Amino acid sequence: MTVRIIDVREVTKPIASPIRNAYIDFTKMTTSLVAVATDVVRDGRRIVGYGFNSNGRYGQGGLIRERFAPRILEADPGSLANEAGDNLDPDRVWAAMMQNEKPGGHGERSVAVGTIDMAVWDATAKISGKPLFRLLAERHGLEADPRVFVYAAGGYYYPGKDLAQLRAEMRGYLDRGYTVVKMKIGGAPIEEDRRRIEAVLAEIGEARLAVDANGRFDLETAIQYAKMLRDYPLFWYEEAGDPLDYALQAALAEFYPRPMATGENLFSHQDARNLLRYAGMRPDRDWLQFDCALSYGLCEYQRTLGVVKAAGWSPRRLIPHGGHQMSLAIAAGLGLGGNESYPDLFQPYGGFPDGVAVEDSHIAMPELPGIGFEGKSDLIAAMHKVAE
Numbered sequence: 465m466t467v468r469i470i471d472v473r474e475v476t477k478p479i480a481s482p483i484r485n486a487y488i489d490f491t492k493m494t495t496s497l498v499a500v501a502t503d504v505v506r507d508g509r510r511i512v513g514y515g516f517n518s519n520g521r522y523g524q525g526g527l528i529r530e531r532f533a534p535r536i537l538e539a540d541p542g543s544l545a546n547e548a549g550d551n552l553d554p555d556r557v558w559a560a561m562m563q564n565e566k567p568g569g570h571g572e573r574s575v576a577v578g579t580i581d582m583a584v585w586d587a588t589a590k591i592s593g594k595p596l597f598r599l600l601a602e603r604h605g606l607e608a609d610p611r612v613f614v615y616a617a618g619g620y621y622y623p624g625k626d627l628a629q630l631r632a633e634m635r636g637y638l639d640r641g642y643t644v645v646k647m648k649i650g651g652a653p654i655e656e657d658r659r660r661i662e663a664v665l666a667e668i669g670e671a672r673l674a675v676d677a678n679g680r681f682d683l684e685t686a687i688q689y690a691k692m693l694r695d696y697p698l699f700w701y702e703e704a705g706d707p708l709d710y711a712l713q714a715a716l717a718e719f720y721p722r723p724m725a726t727g728e729n730l731f732s733h734q735d736a737r738n739l740l741r742y743a744g745m746r747p748d749r750d751w752l753q754f755d756c757a758l759s760y761g762l763c764e765y766q767r768t769l770g771v772v773k774a775a776g777w778s779p780r781r782l783i784p785h786g787g788h789q790m791s792l793a794i795a796a797g798l799g800l801g802g803n804e805s806y807p808d809l810f811q812p813y814g815g816f817p818d819g820v821a822v823e824d825s826h827i828a829m830p831e832l833p834g835i836g837f838e839g840k841s842d843l844i845a846a847m848h849k850v851a852e
């Protein structure tokens with residue numbers, strides 16, 4: 465009997481909060497929750513894979529319900545399974561979703577596909593009875609490393625927030641075991657951002673600070689900020705300019721010798737390749753932040769890792785955007801440099817399974833089958849509602 469996908473469901477949920485970065489506010493932000501139900505039953509319970517679309521891009525219910533879920537459900541089940549027929553083949557499911565899609569112009573279809581792909585990988589790992597990070601390491605002939613670097617992303621702008629509150633927020637991250645924290649810049653005048661940075665640095669002492677402009681700056685402003693930021697020993701200067709303005713990023717290296725980071729708004733391996741070809745990114749110090757959930761999923765992320773390696777970069781230079789457990793699994797299985805996390809935001813979606821503590825800015829992956837959503841009680845409760 466071939467393993468079958470019997471249903472693909474989507475519900476669009478709010479993940480709104482009053483925060484803003486330099487580019488958008490999150491007052492109307494949503495995410496898609498997806499359940500991929502299989503005909504496999506273990507211990508009296510149907511195996512269902514779950515996914516959601518990270519954060520920062522809106523839910524993709526229209527595309528999922530109208531186009532991508534029907535293609536999976538209409539496909540010959542044998543064409544979605546592995547050779548033995550005893551599990552799904554995520555790459556074959558991915559190919560079924562992408563039939564009759566033209567190349568390029570990735571838009572937000574990559575988010576819809578990435579969300580379903582997360583659920584397919586969750587189901588596949590559960591059917592094999594293994595944590596996804598173990599399954600991935602096995603498939604790639606690698607040694608899994610359950611210990612993953614994580615940093616605390618926050619420092620957003622929100623109404624009435626002053627320097628004391630910003631410092632208290634960052635102190636809270638240190639108290640929870642983080643040694644690297646991140647804050648937003650570019651949503652205030654440069655001198656105010658300088659005061660915010662100095663306030664945080666005074667608060668965090670030996671810990672490290674990254675700053676994120678969310679693609680807000682034109683070249684002139686990006687350079688002004690580079691000249692201000694290089695006065696400080698920052699962990700990285702993130703997404704200075706438009707995600708597709710590779711010339712801006714390349715020019716910036718002349719003014720900013722310390723580490724820079726970008727890539728969370730590039731949604732395909734072709735875009736990642738162009739970044740590495742044309743944006744002057746430096747493999748000895750810079751960081752790449754592609755988020756699989758936004759960019760066609762893990763099937764595509766493996767191709768992205770291929771172009772990263774072909775360009776002479778180590779997978780250690782990748783620390784994905786998004787703060788979700790899928791990227792934690794990829795980091796532990798495929799040797800990435802770590803993962804973002806948002807200790808106070810985007811709940812119940814982001815974060816770690818219950819009981820996983822941050823120590824010295826690292827977590828240890830529990831041995832849960834699949835991606836590990838079953839270990840996070842608030843999240844799995846929301847997921848079960850989609851499936852049942």
Ligand SMILES: [Mg+2]
Binds near residue numbers: 703
């Ligand atoms: Mg960012």
